[in-house]
Amino acid sequence: MRAAERAKVARITLTRNRRCVNSRAGASSFVLGMSRARCRVRKSRASPPAWPLPEKPELVQGERVILAEREEQNRVLDSLERECAGSAGRVALVDGPMACGKSEFLRNVVERAQRAGFLALTAHCSRTERTLPGGVLSQLVRGIDNRYTRLLDAGLLDSAIALVEHDEIASELLRVFRELCSAVLDRARETPLLLAVDDAHHMDQGSATWLLQLLRRSQSSRVLVVLTADTRLPAVPWPLHSELLRQPHFRRIELAPLSAAGVGEVVAERAGDLAAQRLTADFTAASGGNPLLLHAMIDDHLAGRTAQHHDLALLSCLQRGGPFMSDVARAVAVLGPDATTETVAALAESDVDRVGHVLRALTAGGVLHDGAFRSPQAVAAVLATAENRALMHHRAARLLHEGGAPVSAVARHLVQAEDASESWARNVLREAAEVALLEGKPRFAIQCLELAHGSCGQESERAAIRARLAEAEWRTSPGSVLPHLTPLAAAADAGRLDGSDRAALVRRLLWHGRVDQARQVLDNLRRARRQKPDDLAVESRDIELWLGYAHPPLAAGAQRPVRSSRSVGFAMSSGDPWLHTTANLADVLVRGQSAKAVEQAERVLRDVHRTRGTMWCEEAAMLALVVLVHAGRVSLACDWCRKLAAATSDHQTPALQAIIASVRSELLLRGGEFKASVEQARAALRHLTPQAWGVAVGLPLSTLVLAHTRLGEHDEAARHLVHQVDDAMFHSRYGLHYLYARGHHHLATAHPYAALADFTACRDLTNDWGLARAGLVPWRTGAAEAWLQLGNTDEARRLAYDELAQPGPEQARSRGAALRLLAATNPPRRRPQLLNEALELLEKCGDRYEQARVLTDLSEAHHELNDNRRARPIFRRAWHLAGLCGAASLQERLLAVSGDTTRGHQVAGEGRISSLTDSERRVASLAVMGYTNREIAEKLYVTASTVEQHLTRVFRKLQVKRRAELPVELWSATARSA
Numbered sequence: 012m013r014a015a016e017r018a019k020v021a022r023i024t025l026t027r028n029r030r031c032v033n034s035r036a037g038a039s040s041f042v043l044g045m046s047r048a049r050c051r052v053r054k055s056r057a058s059p060p061a062w063p064l065p066e067k068p069e070l071v072q073g074e075r076v077i078l079a080e081r082e083e084q085n086r087v088l089d090s091l092e093r094e095c096a097g098s099a100g101r102v103a104l105v106d107g108p109m110a111c112g113k114s115e116f117l118r119n120v121v122e123r124a125q126r127a128g129f130l131a132l133t134a135h136c137s138r139t140e141r142t143l144p145g146g147v148l149s150q151l152v153r154g155i156d157n158r159y160t161r162l163l164d165a166g167l168l169d170s171a172i173a174l175v176e177h178d179e180i181a182s183e184l185l186r187v188f189r190e191l192c193s194a195v196l197d198r199a200r201e202t203p204l205l206l207a208v209d210d211a212h213h214m215d216q217g218s219a220t221w222l223l224q225l226l227r228r229s230q231s232s233r234v235l236v237v238l239t240a241d242t243r244l245p246a247v248p249w250p251l252h253s254e255l256l257r258q259p260h261f262r263r264i265e266l267a268p269l270s271a272a273g274v275g276e277v278v279a280e281r282a283g284d285l286a287a288q289r290l291t292a293d294f295t296a297a298s299g300g301n302p303l304l305l306h307a308m309i310d311d312h313l314a315g316r317t318a319q320h321h322d323l324a325l326l327s328c329l330q331r332g333g334p335f336m337s338d339v340a341r342a343v344a345v346l347g348p349d350a351t352t353e354t355v356a357a358l359a360e361s362d363v364d365r366v367g368h369v370l371r372a373l374t375a376g377g378v379l380h381d382g383a384f385r386s387p388q389a390v391a392a393v394l395a396t397a398e399n400r401a402l403m404h405h406r407a408a409r410l411l412h413e414g415g416a417p418v419s420a421v422a423r424h425l426v427q428a429e430d431a432s433e434s435w436a437r438n439v440l441r442e443a444a445e446v447a448l449l450e451g452k453p454r455f456a457i458q459c460l461e462l463a464h465g466s467c468g469q470e471s472e473r474a475a476i477r478a479r480l481a482e483a484e485w486r487t488s489p490g491s492v493l494p495h496l497t498p499l500a501a502a503a504d505a506g507r508l509d510g511s512d513r514a515a516l517v518r519r520l521l522w523h524g525r526v527d528q529a530r531q532v533l534d535n536l537r538r539a540r541r542q543k544p545d546d547l548a549v550e551s552r553d554i555e556l557w558l559g560y561a562h563p564p565l566a567a568g569a570q571r572p573v574r575s576s577r578s579v580g581f582a583m584s585s586g587d588p589w590l591h592t593t594a595n596l597a598d599v600l601v602r603g604q605s606a607k608a609v610e611q612a613e614r615v616l617r618d619v620h621r622t623r624g625t626m627w628c629e630e631a632a633m634l635a636l637v638v639l640v641h642a643g644r645v646s647l648a649c650d651w652c653r654k655l656a657a658a659t660s661d662h663q664t665p666a667l668q669a670i671i672a673s674v675r676s677e678l679l680l681r682g683g684e685f686k687a688s689v690e691q692a693r694a695a696l697r698h699l700t701p702q703a704w705g706v707a708v709g710l711p712l713s714t715l716v717l718a719h720t721r722l723g724e725h726d727e728a729a730r731h732l733v734h735q736v737d738d739a740m741f742h743s744r745y746g747l748h749y750l751y752a753r754g755h756h757h758l759a760t761a762h763p764y765a766a767l768a769d770f771t772a773c774r775d776l777t778n779d780w781g782l783a784r785a786g787l788v789p790w791r792t793g794a795a796e797a798w799l800q801l802g803n804t805d806e807a808r809r810l811a812y813d814e815l816a817q818p819g820p821e822q823a824r825s826r827g828a829a830l831r832l833l834a835a836t837n838p839p840r841r842r843p844q845l846l847n848e849a850l851e852l853l854e855k856c857g858d859r860y861e862q863a864r865v866l867t868d869l870s871e872a873h874h875e876l877n878d879n880r881r882a883r884p885i886f887r888r889a890w891h892l893a894g895l896c897g898a899a900s901l902q903e904r905l906l907a908v909s910g911d912t913t914r915g916h917q918v919a920g921e922g923r924i925s926s927l928t929d930s931e932r933r934v935a936s937l938a939v940m941g942y943t944n945r946e947i948a949e950k951l952y953v954t955a956s957t958v959e960q961h962l963t964r965v966f967r968k969l970q971v972k973r974r975a976e977l978p979v980e981l982w983s984a985t986a987r988s989a
Contacts, residue, residue, distance in 0.1 A: 079302075080273040081116060084264050088120055091235060091262065092127055096203050100229035100260055102236040104211075104252075107266030108376035110303035110328045113239040114209050116266060120237055124205040129235070130198070131205045136213035138333060147218035148191070151206055155194050192225045196232050203233035211238035211251070219251040230260055243372040244332050268300030268377040277302075281309050297321075297386045299377020303328060322392035328378055329393070332369065335361070337396070339369040343384065344393040345403045345427075349411055349420045350382050357410050358403065404428035408436070418443040419455075426458045431466035437476075444479060451664065453486035474502035478512040481519065485626050489666050490703030492519055500528045504535060510550035511587045515626060517554060521562050522705040524739030530565060533558075550587070553594035557630070560597035562743045563780030589627035596634035603784035603818065605641035612638040616651045619667075620658050629667045636674045640681075641786060643823060645857065649678050669698035669711075676714045681824070683859030683896040685718045692718065706737055709745030713752035720756045721860055723899035728756045744787055747773050751788040758793070759900065763800035770794035789814065789825035795832045808836040824861070827852035831865050834872075842872040863892035863901055870905075884939050884974075924978070926968050934961040935969075939977050 084105070091101045105113050121131045134150035198204060206222075208214065214222075226236060242252060255261050269277065274295045279287035290312065298304040307324035311317065329337045342358040343350045356366040373379040384390045394400055408424035412435065422443030431437050440463040447456035460480040467473045477495055484491040499516050502508050508516065513536050520529035533554075540551040558566035592615055599608040612635040619632045632655065639648040652675040659668050676691035695711040696704070704711070712731055719728035732753060740746045754769030773790035777783055795810035814822075814829035830849035834842040846869040853862045866889035873882035886905065893901040927935065937947045944958045951958075962974075971977060 078112065078115065078119060079276045080269055081112070081266070084116065084266065085119075087262065087264055088123075088237070092124060092129070095233055095235040096127070098231060098233055100226075100232045100234045100236075101262065102226055102255065102258055102260055103238070103262045103264055104255060105237065105239040105264045105266060106242050108243060108268065108301075108372065109241050109331050109378075110301055110324070110376060111266045111268055112302040113241070113266055115302075117207055117209050117237060117239050121205065121207050124235070128203065129205040130202045131207060133207045134209070134218075136208065136210040138210075138213045138331070141213050141215055143215055145215065145217050147208060147211075147214050148221050151208075151218075152191055152194070155198050188221050188224055191221060192228055195225060195234065196228060199229075199233045204235070206234065206236045208236075208238045210240065212240040212242065212244060214251065216250075223251060223254050226255075226258055241331075241372070243368075243375055244336075268375075269302060269305065270300060271295045274298070274300060274305060277305060278309060281306075282312060286312070297389075299380060299385055301328070301377035304377065318388045318392070321388065322395075325378070325389055325392050326396065328376060332372065335359075335365075336369050336372070339366055340373065340378075340393050341397045341403065343370075343373075343379065343382070344390045345397070345400065345407055345424075347390070347423070348383065349407070349416060349424075352382075354407070354410060354414070358407055401428045401430065405430050408439075412439060417446075419446055422459050423455075426455075426462055429462065431462050437463045437467055437472075441476065441479065444483060448483060448486065453483045453664075456483040457487070470502075471507045474499070474505075474507040475509075475512070477502070478508060478515070482515065482626060485519065485666065486664055488699065488703045489519070489522060489705060490700060493523060496520055496523065496525060496528065500532060503532045506535075506539075510536070511590070514550045514554045514587065514590055518557075518626065518630070521565070521739075521743070522707060524706050524737035526565070526739050526742060533565060550590065553587075553590045556594035556601075557590070557597045560601050560634075560744065560782070560785065561630075563782060564742045587625055587627060589625050589631050593627050593631045593634060596631060596638055599638060600634065600641065600785050601782060603641075603786065605638045606643070608638050609642050609644060609647075612636075612642075613647075613651070616655065620654060626666070629670050632667065633670050633674060640678070643856065645678060645681060649675070649682075652678060665698045666703075669695045669704070672698060673710045673714065676711065676718075680714055680718055682857050683861075683863075683892070683898075685722045685860075685897050688714060688718045689722075701734065706740040706743050707745050708734075708736060709740050709743075709749040712736070713745075713748040716749075716752040716756055720752075720759045721900075722897050723903070725756070725760055732756065741776075744782075747776060747787050750776075751790060751793060754790075754793050754797070758796055758800065761800070763797045767794060767797040767801070770797060784818075786817065786822065786825075789822075789828065791817075792825055792828045792832060795829070799832065799835055804836040807832060811836070823852050824856045824858055827856070827858070827865070828861055831861070831868060834868060839872050839875040843869060843876075846872065859892050860896045860898060860901075863889050863896060863898060866892065867901065867905055884977075888939070923969050927965060931961050931965050931968075934958055935965045935977060938962060938965075938974050 088103065091103055095101050105116060107113050121133060125131050132151045132155075134147045136147055140146050195204065195206075206225075208222075222236070225234070229236075238255075240252070271291060275287045275291040278291055278294060282290070294305060294308055298308055303324045304321060307320035308318075310320040314320075329340045338359050339355060339361075342355045346354055346358060352363055352367045352370060355370065356363045359366060370379065370382065374382075378384070378389075384393065397403060404424040405428035408421050408428060411424065412421045418439050421439045425431055425436050425440060431440055440459040444456040444459040444463075447453065447459065457480065460476055460483055464473060464476045464480055467476060477499060481492045481495040481499060484495070496516075496519060499508065499512075500520070503513050503516055513532055517529050517532055517536075520526075520532065536551055536554070555566055596608070596612065596615065599605060599611075605612075615631050615635040619628055619635075636648050636651060639645070639651070652671055655671045656668070656675065659671065672691050672695035676688045676695060679685075679688035679691060692711045692714045701708050712734060715731045716728045719725070719731070736749065740749065750769045750773050754766040754773075757763070757766035757769065770790045770793040773788055774794070777785070777787060777790070791810045791814040795807040795814070798804075798807040798810065811829040811833040815826055815833075817825070827849040830845050830852070834845035834849070837845065846865050850862060850865045850869070853865060866885050870882045870886040870889055873879070873885060890902060890905055893905065924932070933951060934947055937950060942950070944955050944962070947958045948955045965977075966972065969978065
């Protein structure tokens with residue numbers, strides 16, 4: 012029913028029943044008439060709210076809310092009560108943001124006033140009852156006098172006040188208002204009165220008119236009026252507020268959200284001190300000090316639930332502000348970090364000023380912080396009420412796109428909307444995916460590209476998007492690209508991929524052992540290059556260079572580009588820069604020029620450390636580390652591995668992490684740290700499963716086999732060899748490492764013929780591939796050892812000499828091993844010289860395991876020459892190094908050839924050894940090696956007397972009595988310092 016019609020009904024009813032109030036029959040007739048009128052009026056009342064939630068959940072729960080940080084406000088109310096009791100009327104407005112405890116504070120005021128002898132008249136306002144005439148007044152005046160109770164029951168007051176809503180104040184209504192005011196003031200002479208109105212900003216106009224008349228007459232009476240309101244709420248016309256400000260006896264009392272200390276006090280009271288220490292910071296951040304939200308979070312904590320009460324409390328806060336506040340809250344939740352006053356207003360289809368008012372109210376109440384909800388749970392609770400969330404996200408994406416927002420922000424909403432049917436949306440998603448890949452966020456890039464691919468209808472565009480999707484999924488796990496390989500190969504055959512995408516496809520196909528498909532893509536790439544040499548020259552040249560090192564059989568059919576030694580540089584090209592870098596590094600390794608490329612390799616590793624590139628970035632990092640190793644810079648390579656491992660630990664790059672762990676494992680193996688090597692190899696297999704490793708699984712597997720073999724754990728090594736590997740692995744460089752490791756396992760388990768077959772296979776492959784100078788694996792030393800086990804010293808000697816003739820600084824390690832094998836083919840008197848030379852080489856490259864093997868042979872040689880004085884300390888040194896490596900099988904061999912053990916050997920702590928001077932340490936280390944005083948003097952260019960004096964001081968500091976008790980650590984300490 013329209014408002015004018017309601018006023019007409021009220022006028023008619025008031026005229027008909029004005030004279031009937033004082034008689035019972037008249038009253039009955041009046042009630043009957045008003046009941047009919049009420050039926051008609053109630054049909055026009057506002058509809059219930061959209062969310063069926065209690066408006067005052069803290070009161071509905073039946074629990075008393077703990078008041079904190081309200082001492083000052085209570086003191087003000089106490090003062091007002093005392094003044095009112097002394098016949099000085101007062102009015103107070105308790106103002107504060109939503110759900111900050113105003114209702115509970117008012118209830119506390121009522122209870123205290125009643126204990127002080129006040130008669131409390133209370134009323135509760137509601138947004139849904141703002142159009143109910145006299146709703147608040149009828150709550151307040153009940154109980155003052157029976158006459159007015161009958162008046163209210165008859166409905167006369169309702170009908171009269173309905174005229175106020177239309178500015179038709181009748182004389183009868185003025186008389187009624189005066190009588191009601193007089194009744195209240197008369198009662199106040201008998202007993203001080205407290206009129207408490209909660210949520211007064213929702214008071215109906217008629218009640219507000221009466222209350223204002225009462226306030227004007229109550230300045231010298233014992234009437235205390237306390238109202239609660241949130242003056243920050245938008246779209247709440249409240250004329251009474253401006254009138255209150257003009258009253259001389261008016262006081263405003265502000266309530267604010269709780270501080271961290273107040274939150275801690277409440278949590279301690281309800282959940283205990285321990286919970287307060289643990290939860291206060293989190294609860295403060297999530298609730299913003301809002302008491303309603305805080306108590307709801309405590310309820311969830313005590314009940315062991317996840318945000319059930321919190322969500323209801325949050326929605327209740329929003330409901331209090333009306334439907335518009337709920338709409339704004341949903342817009343903020345949808346926009347997330349992109350929410351500004353302007354974007355929220357545009358999404359909510361409202362003006363900026365009105366939205367700004369709502370945002371300020373939500374911020375004041377602790378619901379928002381810096382324009383956003385305080386927790387993901389709050390965002391989820393608000394979005395759960397949005398029926399058209401996808402549409403809102405799509406509208407947000409368009410608004411942000413048209414406003415020039417970053418593509419990542421626009422793409423986030425498109426992904427949530429799951430709609431990229433328009434071309435601009437797909438372009439945004441593709442660009443956002445590239446940004447995400449550069450920022451190390453491949454999972455978001457995958458979401459963008461999946462949506463773009465699913466929404467695209469053009470085959471050429473779909474192929475390009477799929478290629479980038481494969482790149483993004485490769486970042487998370489190389490195994491996840493398997494479903495894309497066949498469609499991408501078909502797209503490459505149809506000419507729908509550019510050169511960079513084809514080159515990347517070749518590597519992915521070869522990584523997963525799909526050699527035939529890779530060969531077909533390569534053939535098409537080569538044909539396309541011949542037809543359009545200018546378009547594909549860069550990618551074709553670079554891929555051929557890389558194939559020549561990583562997958563030589565596929566590069567053998569094409570003529571490899573010839574480069575002079577001056578072309579080792581890393582000039583940028585128009586193609587993929589990381590592919591170009593990878594190609595240059597591969598060319599360096601194939602030509603055996605690692606020593607000249609150390610600086611360039613470090614530059615590549617610095618770039619990898621700072622940036623995120625394509626999947627070729629991983630390959631470039633691995634080859635750069637291999638360059639450092641082949642250049643004899645193993646310690647530098649170890650340092651870079653540690654830096655890269657730390658830099659990638661927090662990024663979603665398991666492929667790069669796995670490669671770094673695998674290279675690090677091999678470096679530890681070279682240094683004789685076998686247990687640490689095993690841990691790193693296992694870490695590499697944790698970062699990527701064996702299936703995800705593809706044919707490159709030969710890298711961590713070969714390291715595991717070699718490390719377990721040298722630890723004497725042959726069963727473990729055999730278990731890794733049982734792992735099924737793809738035959739395609741043996742057509743790549745990874746197969747060489749696998750064959751080399753398997754050959755050494757066969758040697759350790761006394762299968763020399765099987766070992767010789769593996770080492771010979773390494774020889775044949777490197778020769779066929781033209782990688783003899785690359786020095787991928789030192790197969791000659793392995794084959795020579797196998798021939799020694801078979802008793803063919805001539806063949807072993809020939810292979811040892813061949814290995815000694817190989818160039819390059821990396822060959823120092825293999826030359827040391829070759830010298831040891833060469834010594835084994837010579838008579839005992841010639842062995843010490845060769846073994847000492849081998850030991851010197853191996854000490855420089857830091858291979859402790861090979862040093863232990865050389866020392867073992869040297870000790871045996873001295874025993875055979877009956878030079879036990881030198882054999883014994885060398886034996887002890889070999890035993891010590893074998894123990895450091897964990898080489899149990901080598902220690903067993905030492906025990907088998909000598910009765911001398913470490914019994915009686917005193918191990919000096921690092922503190923005692925560090926107390927020696929440099930001169931004393933040099934003398935002591937040579938004594939440990941078995942040199943006499945005269946020999947030591949000759950080596951150090953000092954007198955024999957000086958040597959004796961140094962040794963005397965060494966014996967005293969180390970608390971030993973003779974040379975045999977000198978700790979072998981002196982040798983290792985001297986080697987490290989050297």
